[in-house]
Amino acid sequence: MTNDTVQTDHPVHRSSSIQLLTDTLISQIAAGEVVERPSAVVKELLENAVDAGSTQIEIRLENGGIKRIAIIDNGCGIPPEQLRLALTRHATSKITSLNDLENVATLGFRGEALASIASVADLTLQSRTAEEPHAWQMRGNDPTGTLSPCSGGFGTTVDVHELYSNTPARRKFLKSEQTEYGHCAEVVRRIALAQPGIRFTLMHNGKATAQWNAHNLSQRCNQVLGEQFAQSQLPIDITVGEGANSLRLYGFIGQPTASRTRGDMQYFYVNGRFVRDRLLTHAVRAAYEDVLHGNRYPAYLLYLTLDPSLVDVNVHPAKIEVRFRDSRSIHHFIHQSVSRTLAQTMEPHTAADESIAYAETPARSPVSWHSNTPPVSYGVEQKTASYGALFRQSREQEESHSSPLPMPATELSDLFKTNEKQEEDFPLGFALAQLYDIYILAQNRHGLVLVDMHAAHERIVYEKLKTALDEKTLQTQTLLIPVTLKVTEIEAGTALENRETLQELGFDISALTPETIAVRTVPTLLREADTANAIRNILRDMHEYGTSSIAKEKRNELLATVACHNAVRANRSLTITEMNALLRQMEQTERADQCNHGRPTWTQLGLSELDALFLRGQ
Numbered sequence: 001m002t003n004d005t006v007q008t009d010h011p012v013h014r015s016s017s018i019q020l021l022t023d024t025l026i027s028q029i030a031a032g033e034v035v036e037r038p039s040a041v042v043k044e045l046l047e048n049a050v051d052a053g054s055t056q057i058e059i060r061l062e063n064g065g066i067k068r069i070a071i072i073d074n075g076c077g078i079p080p081e082q083l084r085l086a087l088t089r090h091a092t093s094k095i096t097s098l099n100d101l102e103n104v105a106t107l108g109f110r111g112e113a114l115a116s117i118a119s120v121a122d123l124t125l126q127s128r129t130a131e132e133p134h135a136w137q138m139r140g141n142d143p144t145g146t147l148s149p150c151s152g153g154f155g156t157t158v159d160v161h162e163l164y165s166n167t168p169a170r171r172k173f174l175k176s177e178q179t180e181y182g183h184c185a186e187v188v189r190r191i192a193l194a195q196p197g198i199r200f201t202l203m204h205n206g207k208a209t210a211q212w213n214a215h216n217l218s219q220r221c222n223q224v225l226g227e228q229f230a231q232s233q234l235p236i237d238i239t240v241g242e243g244a245n246s247l248r249l250y251g252f253i254g255q256p257t258a259s260r261t262r263g264d265m266q267y268f269y270v271n272g273r274f275v276r277d278r279l280l281t282h283a284v285r286a287a288y289e290d291v292l293h294g295n296r297y298p299a300y301l302l303y304l305t306l307d308p309s310l311v312d313v314n315v316h317p318a319k320i321e322v323r324f325r326d327s328r329s330i331h332h333f334i335h336q337s338v339s340r341t342l343a344q345t346m347e348p349h350t351a352a353d354e355s356i357a358y359a360e361t362p363a364r365s366p367v368s369w370h371s372n373t374p375p376v377s378y379g380v381e382q383k384t385a386s387y388g389a390l391f392r393q394s395r396e397q398e399e400s401h402s403s404p405l406p407m408p409a410t411e412l413s414d415l416f417k418t419n420e421k422q423e424e425d426f427p428l429g430f431a432l433a434q435l436y437d438i439y440i441l442a443q444n445r446h447g448l449v450l451v452d453m454h455a456a457h458e459r460i461v462y463e464k465l466k467t468a469l470d471e472k473t474l475q476t477q478t479l480l481i482p483v484t485l486k487v488t489e490i491e492a493g494t495a496l497e498n499r500e501t502l503q504e505l506g507f508d509i510s511a512l513t514p515e516t517i518a519v520r521t522v523p524t525l526l527r528e529a530d531t532a533n534a535i536r537n538i539l540r541d542m543h544e545y546g547t548s549s550i551a552k553e554k555r556n557e558l559l560a561t562v563a564c565h566n567a568v569r570a571n572r573s574l575t576i577t578e579m580n581a582l583l584r585q586m587e588q589t590e591r592a593d594q595c596n597h598g599r600p601t602w603t604q605l606g607l608s609e610l611d612a613l614f615l616r617g618q
Helices: 023-034 038-052 079-086 099-103 111-118 177-196 217-225 227-231 277-287 329-342 351-359 383-397 408-419 420-425 453-472 489-497 498-506 531-545 550-566 576-587 607-613
Strands: 055-063 068-073 121-130 134-137 148-152 155-161 198-202 207-212 231-239 247-254 268-270 274-275 300-305 369-371 431-437 438-446 447-450 473-486 506-512 515-524 602-606
Touching: 038 055, 038 068, 038 111, 038 155, 038 177, 055 177, 068 473, 079 121, 079 134, 099 177, 099 420, 111 121, 121 447, 177 198, 177 207, 177 217, 177 268, 177 274, 177 489, 177 506, 207 217, 217 227, 217 247, 231 329, 277 329, 300 329, 431 576, 431 607, 447 453, 447 576, 447 607, 453 489, 453 576, 473 506, 473 531, 489 515, 489 531, 498 506, 515 531, 602 607
Parallel strands: 055 198, 268 300, 369 473
Antiparallel strands: 055 068, 068 155, 121 134, 121 155, 134 148, 198 207, 231 247, 247 300, 268 274, 431 438, 438 447, 447 602, 473 515, 506 515
16 A cells, blocks of 8 residues: 555645635625626615605716716715714614515615625715705725715715726626617616606617606506506506505506517516515416417516515515415405406406405305216317307398398498497497408408407307306326326325325325325326426426416316317308307307417507508599
8 A cells, every 4th residue: 555645636625714805805895796797786776865855856877887886866965974984884864673674665785786886896975965055975895984065966876887897707797788788778677667656768888778757657667667568458457455465556567469489578577576486476477378379478467466574575685585474365356356357358447346346256166076986078069060050040041131241331330330339249340241261351340350250269168168167177197007207205295295286186196105195196187297397397486476377277177178179160151140249249258259279359450540551632
C-alpha cells in the first residue's frame, strides 16, 4: 500500500469561524432577490407610488432602464426627517405588528426596496409633503446621510442611475436595451390595469411611448389591451358571501374565438396585486376546457377581492405568488364564475342577474351511486334520421305548399318590422336558405347570419348529454380485480384526505399499505381509460389545487365524441322549418357560440359591412 493522496478536481471546503456580514453585503444579497432586472426596480418604485395615494405617476427610462429609472409621483410625500430612515433596510410605514402582516392591504410592506436598490445603483430620493415649503433630497449611498433642500412639487421622485454599476458581474446578465425596456413596459401595464384612477406616463430615451389618463376600468382596459380585446370581451362581476367572508370576481374574459397562441394576455389581480398563481390559472383554464380549441390560451383581465386575512402575500420574494387559506373554495368559485359567464346564452341578461342567480344556487346534493348496472340511454343523441322528426308536423305543413320557402323573405322582413319583442327573443333571426348543404343563411335585425349547422348541432347535443348525465345517478363499475398502485407518501395522504371527493368522482380508493392504494370502483364512462394514470393525475391535481377536474374532463371528452357522431352531418339538406328549429335550439343552449372543439358556430355580417362590400353610400 502507498500513502499517495487522491487528487480531486474540486477543492475541499472546510468550515471557518462564523462572522457577521457587513451591512453593504447584506443589502447586496437582499438586492439579488428584489432587484432581478430593471423591471423589478420599476415594479417596487411604482408600488410605493401607488401606496402613497398618487393620482399621477411618470416613469422615465433610459437605455431600457439600465442607465436610468426615474419614478415621479404626486403622492403624500415623505417628511424630511424620515428620508434617512426610508433608505434603511426593513423600515416601512405600512406594517407595525404581526397582525398588520397578516392583513396586508398595501402593495409594498417589507421596507427592503429602497435600501436594496441603493446598494446596487446610484439612487437619489427627493420628496415634499404638503406641509413643507420646498422639497428635500438625499443620496442613497451617502454614508453621511446629508439632507439638502431642492426644488420640486408635492410628492416623491426616486432617480436611479447606472443599475449594477458597483456589481459588474450582475450587469453582464442583463439583456439588450429593447428587451429590458419591454419588461419594464409590461410592469407598467400591469400596474396601470390595476389602478385605472391613476394617470400614467411612460417615457423612454426622452420620448413618450405610452400615456393613459385616469378612466374607469373598462376604458383603461381598452387603453392598455387594445381594441381587439375590447371587441371580444365578456364582462364578469360575481359576488358570493357577505362581510369578511365575501368573494368578488370581476373584470373581463375573452371570448373563446379570440384565444391566442401564447398566454401573453392573462392578467389576474388579487386585492389589486398582480399575481401569477398556478391555482388561479388552473381554475380559469379549466373553465375554458369545453370551448377552447387545441393548445390555445384564453385572454382575460380578472380581479379577485377578498378579506386580506384569507390570503398570504408574503410567500414569494417578488410577491408574484400568493397562498389562500381555503384554496379549494377559491378554485371552485373562480371556475364556476368563469364557466357561468362563458355559458351564457344569446338571451338578454345582465351581470346583476347572473350574480344573483349564482348566489342563490343551492349546494349540490350528494351523488347517488349504483354499481354494476347497465348503461342508461338518455334519448338526446338526435341522430340524423330523427332530427327532422322532432318537427314533423311543421315540415308536413311546409311540404303541402307549392312554394319552396314556407316563410319568404318578404314575410320575414314584415315580421321584423312589426314585432320588436320577437327580435329580442330570436337574436339569430330566421333562416332564408342553405348554402352547399353546410351553412345556414339567416336574417336578423342586424343583417346576415351564417351558421355552421354541424358545429352548432354538435354543441346542442353535447350540452344535452352533459345535462342528462348530471341529472341522473352516476353509474360506477366495480372492478373484478382492484387496481393497485405504488404511490408516494404525499399521494397516499392526499387520497385518504379526499376520499369523499374521489367517491363523488366515481372512484372507490382504499389504502393497503402506507405506500400502496387499491382502486376498486371507477365511473362506467371511464372503464376503458387508463385507471392508474388517471388516478395519479387526479391525486396530483388535488395536492396542487385542492381539487381535480380530470375525471370530468375525461367524461366530457367521451361525451364530445358521442355528440360529434350524433350531430346532423354536413352535406345534408334541411328544410327551412328544420333550420329555424336549429336556430331556436342554439339560442337556448349554453356555450352555443362555439362547437366542442372551440371553433365558432356562427358569425354575423352587419348591414354596414354588406353595404361596404358593394360600395353603397360612397
